Amino acid sequence: MLIKIKRQRDADSEPYWQSFACDADPEMTISALLDKLNYTDDLYDTEGKPAPRIRWECSCQQKMCGACAMVINGIPRLACATFLRDIKGGELTLEPLSKFPVIADLIVDRSIIEENLHRARAYLGEYKGIGEKSFPQLYSVAKCLKCGLCLEACPNYIRGENFFGALFANEMYLLSLQSADRGEELRKEYARHFAGGCSKVLSCVEVCPMGIDTLASMAKLNRPGRAGRR
Numbered sequence: 328m329l330i331k332i333k334r335q336r337d338a339d340s341e342p343y344w345q346s347f348a349c350d351a352d353p354e355m356t357i358s359a360l361l362d363k364l365n366y367t368d369d370l371y372d373t374e375g376k377p378a379p380r381i382r383w384e385c386s387c388q389q390k391m392c393g394a395c396a397m398v399i400n401g402i403p404r405l406a407c408a409t410f411l412r413d414i415k416g417g418e419l420t421l422e423p424l425s426k427f428p429v430i431a432d433l434i435v436d437r438s439i440i441e442e443n444l445h446r447a448r449a450y451l452g453e454y455k456g457i458g459e460k461s462f463p464q465l466y467s468v469a470k471c472l473k474c475g476l477c478l479e480a481c482p483n484y485i486r487g488e489n490f491f492g493a494l495f496a497n498e499m500y501l502l503s504l505q506s507a508d509r510g511e512e513l514r515k516e517y518a519r520h521f522a523g524g525c526s527k528v529l530s531c532v533e534v535c536p537m538g539i540d541t542l543a544s545m546a547k548l549n550r551p552g553r554a555g556r557r
Contacts (some may be wrong), residue, residue: 331470332432332525333433337431338430356406358539384433385407387446390405397422405474405536410480425479427478447495447516449495453508454505464540471498480533483525495539
């Protein structure tokens, strides 16, 4: 397989493309393939030139942390959950997420996600119990990895602007539903940083590795006075 990787030495360097060839089993994940390339004694590109080890981020390797988010053949995906059998043709292209500053190679700085939540004062407050009817959506939303794939796919999200994206909408639903004293405030933050800027393309739903139904969160938050009820 031919692997083309968009590389960058550090945050201040210009990006460049580098290609590698590797024998790979179709049952391997992209994560496993990157490990195979990096764990060779010496890494050479397709032109026979020595190459530095490929820098990318991972932790659990089990679709539980979201650290290995990247753009794989033009689609935002998790490297640990994407298999070579899913790749059409004999060429694989890997790029860092474009909506975040690049640190090095495929590693990006996603701290803006937490900064936006902090900016919107996204915390629970006094907890209140909820009815069982809300459990399925609440459980779904709670699985959010904050990986940033939804922001990468979203045509409305631009770093540094007022629209915070799907993961923010889901977080506001999760918090407002369980908050006894901050529900209305959280709903206002949802309206300020999401509701007015979403064009409902729903590309966020298509790329979410956890299958979170953001549309359901939106529907509940858009109903006046309903999000905090049992």
